[in-house]
Amino acid sequence: MKGCLHPPVSKIKSQLERQRYPHSLPLLLPRAILPFPKSINWVQLNRRSPAASQPSLIFGKHIQIWLSLRSTPALPSAMDSLRQKRVNGERILKSRKPWGLSFHCVKDLAIPWILSFRTSHTSTTLTMLNNFGKLAIAEIVFYIPVLAMALVVTIKHGFNRRVGWILLFIFSQGILPFSMFLLSIYSRIVSIVRILGAILSIVSQTSKNPSDGLLTAAGIVQSLGLSPLLLTTAAFVTGM
C-alpha cells in the first residue's frame, strides 16, 4: 500500500486498550480544547484510498487528514454495543449520558436564568419587591434543603414508635433515649411555615392591590414562625 499512513503499533495498542476501557482516556482532556478528534481511527485510515493522502499543498495533506478524520466515525466501543437499541429494526445508540437531574442539567438551566436577571421580565418582578421580598425569596431557596433533610430525619427515626416493656424498663432506670420523631416533624413544620410565609409576603408585595386578608395572613404566618421552633426544642428537651 503505497502512500498510505502507517499507523504506529503503539497507537493501535492504545486504541484497542481504549476500546476495552472506553472511559479511561477522555477524562484526561476535555474534547473541546483538543486540536484533533477524540479518537483517531488508524485502521479505517489505512483502508482509505491512497489519493486521499496525496500531498497537494504544503499543509494540504494535513488539512485533508484533518477533514477525513473529522468525517470518520470512531470505532464502536464495547460500551456502544451495550448502549445499542433497536428502533424499527435499525440499530441506534442510546443517549450517551443517561443522567436525569445531573449537575450539568441544573447548570445549563440555572446559568441562563441567572444571566437573564439583568434584562428579562424577572428584573421587573425583582424591582417590585423590597428588601423583605428579596429576603423571602432567599428564605424559600434556603428552606427547601431544610425540608428535604427533615424528611430524611423523619424516615430515619421512623414514623411510629414501638414502645415495649424494655423501653419502660430503660425509662424507669433513667437512661433516656430521646425521641427524634416529633422533633423531625416539627422541623418540617418550621420549614413549611417559613416557605409559606415567604410566599405570602412575596405575593402581597407583587400584587398591585393586596387585600387586607392577604396582609393579615402574611403577618400571622410571620408571627407564628416561632412556635414550631419552640415545639421542636420542647421535643428535644423532654424527649417526647
Add this chain to the structure above:
Amino acid sequence: MTRIFFFPSSFNHLFPHLKKIAHLGIHGLVTGGVVLATIGGIHISPSSNPSDQAEGHKDQHIGVILFLGAYLALFGLHLFLWTQKLVLSVNQLRVSLPHNLFDLVSSFFGCRQILRQLSVALPFLGVRVIYSVLGAFTKAPSKFSSLNGDWRINLVMGLLMEYIVVWTYIYGGMTTTPEEKVESQYYLSQTPSNEAYQVQADGRLRNVYKPGRAV
C-alpha cells in the same frame, strides 16, 4: 455545690412524670401563644377599627410573653438536664461538676449529644425570641417589625438565627442513633452473653462461633 445540684437516686423514678408535666406545660404555653398571636393578627388587620386593633396588639403582647415563657421554661429545663446528665447519659465518664476549663470542655463533650445540640441551639433561639418580643412591644413604625422594619435586623436576628437552630437540630437528628436501635443495643448488652455471637454496631447479631475456639 454538687450536693445541691445532684438529686438523690430516688429522684430517678420521678423523672418520666416530671418530663411529661414539663412537656404539657410548654405545649400549653406555645399553643396559647399561637392562638393569641392568630387572634391578635386578625384584629390588627388594616380594615378593622382602632379599638379592635388595640385589642389585637394586647393579644399579640400576651402571645409573645407566652412564647418567652416557653423559651425560659425550656432553658431552665435544659440547665436542669445538664445537672442531671449522670441520669441521662448512657456512657457517662465524668462524675463531678466542672472545676476548670478543661473539665468544662471535657464534660461538654462527654455528655449526651442531644444535650450538646440543645446548648448550641438555645442561645440562637433566644435571640430569635428577643427579636419577636421587641417587634411586638415597640411602637408601630419600629425597626424590629418582621414585615416593615429594618431588613438587616430581620436577616440577622430573625432568619439567620432560625436557620442556625433548624440546621443544628437536623444535624442532631442525622447523627444520633434511632431510638429502636439504642433500645436493641441496650437489650442485647444486658442479655447473658452467648460466646458464639457478637453484637454489631447496628444492633444485629453476628455469628463468630468457630469450632476450634475455646469457649
